[in-house]
Amino acid sequence: MPKLRCTVDNCSYNKEEYCTLNYILVDGDGQVATNVEDTCCTNFDASEYTLSNQEHMAQAVVDIKCTADHCIFNEDNVCEAEEVGMAGASTCTCSQDTQCGTFRCGRS
Numbered sequence: 001m002p003k004l005r006c007t008v009d010n011c012s013y014n015k016e017e018y019c020t021l022n023y024i025l026v027d028g029d030g031q032v033a034t035n036v037e038d039t040c041c042t043n044f045d046a047s048e049y050t051l052s053n054q055e056h057m058a059q060a061v062v063d064i065k066c067t068a069d070h071c072i073f074n075e076d077n078v079c080e081a082e083e084v085g086m087a088g089a090s091t092c093t094c095s096q097d098t099q100c101g102t103f104r105c106g107r108s
């Protein structure tokens with residue numbers, strides 16, 4: 001499983017740039033994603049920001065399922081990268097504002 005760092009600091013599950021979920025789903029819409037901007041974290045949730053940040057335990061390693069078929073790290077919809085960087089501004093309001101910075105297109 002990849003080590004996950006995440007800069008989306010207004011997500012309910014973000015604690016000091018670690019994710020407090022042990023499983024996330026990254027969306028790349030099958031063969032549509034050909035660059036970082038086409039991907040997003042579907043688990044982004046800003047609804048319980050303050051409370052959740054204090055309650056959850058941070059995870060350094062997270063199981064990542066991913067639908068970005070063209071990414072070189074995608075093996076049967078499982079992310080096999082050693083480290084993944086999820087990115088997004090603290091002004092994110094929805095999943096589509098986030099992106100997987102580790103995406104690398106392998107489409108020939």
Ligand code: SF4
Nearest residue numbers: 066071074079100102
């Ligand atoms: S590195 Fe590639 S396979 Fe892993 S989550 Fe990001 S887009 Fe998906």
